[in-house]
Amino acid sequence: MHNILLIARREYLERVRTKGFMIATVLIPVLMAGLVGGGGYFASRAKTSSHIAVVSSDSRFATDLQHTLQSGKDSNMQVDLETPSPETRARLDQELTDKKSSLAGYLWVTAAPAGAVAARPTFSYKARSAGDISTRGTLEKSVSSVLMRESLSTRGLAGSEIDSLTLPVDIDTSESGSTLAAFGAAYVMFFLMYMVIMLYGMNTARSIIEEKTSRVFEVLLATIKPDELLAGKILGVGAVGLTQVGIWMAAAALLSSTGVAASVVGAGHVLISATQIIFFLLYFVFGFLLYSSVAAALGAMTNSEQELQQLNMFLVIPLACCMLLLPQIIRAPDSTLSRVASLVPFCSPLLMNFRVSLTHVQSWEIGLSFVLMAVTIAAILWVSARIYRVGILMYGKKPNLPEIMRWLKYS
Amino acid sequence: MSIVQLETIRKVYDTKVAVEGLSLKIEPGTMFGLLGPNGSGKTTSIRMMIGMTVPDSGTVQLFDQAFDRRALHRVGYLPEERGLYKKMKVIDQLVFLGQLHGLDEATARKRSLSWCDRMEIADAIDKKTEELSKGMQQKIQFIAALLHEPDLIIMDEPFSGLDPVNAELLMNTLLDLRKQGKAILFSTHRMDQVEKLCDAIALISRGKLVLSGSMRDVKAQYPRNRVQMVFTGPDAFLQHPGIAEAKNYSGIAELRLADPAAAQAILAAAINAGVLVSRFEVMEPTLEEIFIERVRASFGDAEFGGKVSA
Numbered sequence: 001m002h003n004i005l006l007i008a009r010r011e012y013l014e015r016v017r018t019k020g021f022m023i024a025t026v027l028i029p030v031l032m033a034g035l036v037g038g039g040g041y042f043a044s045r046a047k048t049s050s051h052i053a054v055v056s057s058d059s060r061f062a063t064d065l066q067h068t069l070q071s072g073k074d075s076n077m078q079v080d081l082e083t084p085s086p087e088t089r090a091r092l093d094q095e096l097t098d099k100k101s102s103l104a105g106y107l108w109v110t111a112a113p114a115g116a117v118a119a120r121p122t123f124s125y126k127a128r129s130a131g132d133i134s135t136r137g138t139l140e141k142s143v144s145s146v147l148m149r150e151s152l153s154t155r156g157l158a159g160s161e162i163d164s165l166t167l168p169v170d171i172d173t174s175e176s177g178s179t180l181a182a183f184g185a186a187y188v189m190f191f192l193m194y195m196v197i198m199l200y201g202m203n204t205a206r207s208i209i210e211e212k213t214s215r216v217f218e219v220l221l222a223t224i225k226p227d228e229l230l231a232g233k234i235l236g237v238g239a240v241g242l243t244q245v246g247i248w249m250a251a252a253a254l255l256s257s258t259g260v261a262a263s264v265v266g267a268g269h270v271l272i273s274a275t276q277i278i279f280f281l282l283y284f285v286f287g288f289l290l291y292s293s294v295a296a297a298l299g300a301m302t303n304s305e306q307e308l309q310q311l312n313m314f315l316v317i318p319l320a321c322c323m324l325l326l327p328q329i330i331r332a333p334d335s336t337l338s339r340v341a342s343l344v345p346f347c348s349p350l351l352m353n354f355r356v357s358l359t360h361v362q363s364w365e366i367g368l369s370f371v372l373m374a375v376t377i378a379a380i381l382w383v384s385a386r387i388y389r390v391g392i393l394m395y396g397k398k399p400n401l402p403e404i405m406r407w408l409k410y411s
Numbered sequence: 412m413s414i415v416q417l418e419t420i421r422k423v424y425d426t427k428v429a430v431e432g433l434s435l436k437i438e439p440g441t442m443f444g445l446l447g448p449n450g451s452g453k454t455t456s457i458r459m460m461i462g463m464t465v466p467d468s469g470t471v472q473l474f475d476q477a478f479d480r481r482a483l484h485r486v487g488y489l490p491e492e493r494g495l496y497k498k499m500k501v502i503d504q505l506v507f508l509g510q511l512h513g514l515d516e517a518t519a520r521k522r523s524l525s526w527c528d529r530m531e532i533a534d535a536i537d538k539k540t541e542e543l544s545k546g547m548q549q550k551i552q553f554i555a556a557l558l559h560e561p562d563l564i565i566m567d568e569p570f571s572g573l574d575p576v577n578a579e580l581l582m583n584t585l586l587d588l589r590k591q592g593k594a595i596l597f598s599t600h601r602m603d604q605v606e607k608l609c610d611a612i613a614l615i616s617r618g619k620l621v622l623s624g625s626m627r628d629v630k631a632q633y634p635r636n637r638v639q640m641v642f643t644g645p646d647a648f649l650q651h652p653g654i655a656e657a658k659n660y661s662g663i664a665e666l667r668l669a670d671p672a673a674a675q676a677i678l679a680a681a682i683n684a685g686v687l688v689s690r691f692e693v694m695e696p697t698l699e700e701i702f703i704e705r706v707r708a709s710f711g712d713a714e715f716g717g718k719v720s721a
Binding site for chain 1: 461
């Protein structure tokens, strides 16, 4: 035990003293908040400002559409009006291929055959780039809104009546706290967890490889057992991670309790609750142990960082799966899929923690997730310790699977 | 009492036999040389002595007792592959390694400082290892192996890569430690060092012990049948029946005698023939010659071709 603590203490002090640790401590939450906040900001504020042309023989409809597109709620496009003729089409086609022209596309309106009941004109849009999804979306919305207004006004409704009819509805949720802010906090924490588990899992593997390439452990193993070395290493790296996460959580708690957060979220509601903080720390500890024991085996098997890079998919794939499942969980946090996925030990630290901050998860589910993780950690550590014990004394070629299986039998 | 005792130990890695039936014994106060060509099983044998690997069969005894990890606090080990934490300060590193060997922090620090003084690297103690030269790093690791005042010191190639001044500094330190009654085991390829320093040797080749014993006994097994002489005058005396083979390089002759006792008779014959003898030396075989001969024999001459670097 004395040796384990010595190893862990060295690992901890050497890592916490580096500039990298301090920079990461400050920078990662800022980046995360920036990414999530910034992404949301741009998504909500993005207005299409493309330059398009509308070709229609119905000038009233065309002017209406032009007005909507140029000064609508979420678009300020530049719209040219044209009258249909084969020459117009030829000219516009030519403009679309001209690199100097700013024209992004044109909308061709073919009037409905006269006399048909409730007939609509047909529309075709030809764009410079097929990938311009946002312009197409804005066009669809604007065209249908203009068509509706026209059709309402032909049925005798006044302009102001139409406006009040088509006004979007705003639901007030301030009674339950700002859902957007709560969601944002959960989202930031999800990515934070992803980052730290990945980062510290890899750090464990790197630290093993460092000792292996510098041959330090030859000296260490002359006095202590490989198991002690491994335990000390995981404890040390884990303590560094916990320190970093602890600093973040303390900062978040401080921010929530002061007026800063209240002014953003609205008085009386906290950005991040004590429960969220506690669960984040707990799931970090278990997630780190799980992934770092996998990483320890990877580190013991390989001889260099480059070789480790080839194997780190074993860490990335489970974490990436959680990322893919995230939309499902956001849509229905209590569905069977969400509940099962969040119980998978490799996903629990990310998904269960996310569900805990989004919805009311049954306490037996939380308990079960911890039990499953603990069992998995014990099993992986058993295997890793064996691989580690043999692997760190092996240099040269990378072992193949049958060799690794043989290592497991050595005691 | 013996410090290390190996009894017919054997270790097999998958299909390769690394060590086969090796037995040896190291007494206190001896300087023991473990010799052998590359890949002969020296490092594996050393690793089994300190419990880094476990022998498949046979027994390892340290300090007259069956192997026990607690005894490792009395062993100092300098591995062949030098390794230190690159980013760690020298003094922190030494204190850490001292603590792992069971010292408390204050003692470890005090001894580190005095050893650094003795090894003439006192001005490096606050530097990071990566800033130091290889020779300096080696001295630091040398110190790390000695901080806890071990009774058994195991050094794998301790002098490789050191300049002559530093090699002598280390050599003298080892001699001092032997005087204090410590047992020192070291492996090397440099036969001149072994000849100068070691009281006893063991030569292993292809995992098997081919020669062992005290330096005097080993040498005594080989007849003193070689003579080197420098002379001026007629060389007819070289036809003496006691000479099995003679090479005369115009005044400097190397003789191999049929019988070691014939040396005096040959010298007499030369003087009687009126030859002026300015040097006449009966030589014992050098350890290097013994080494090459025994290793070659263990491989069989046919497949020997350059596999051994002595």
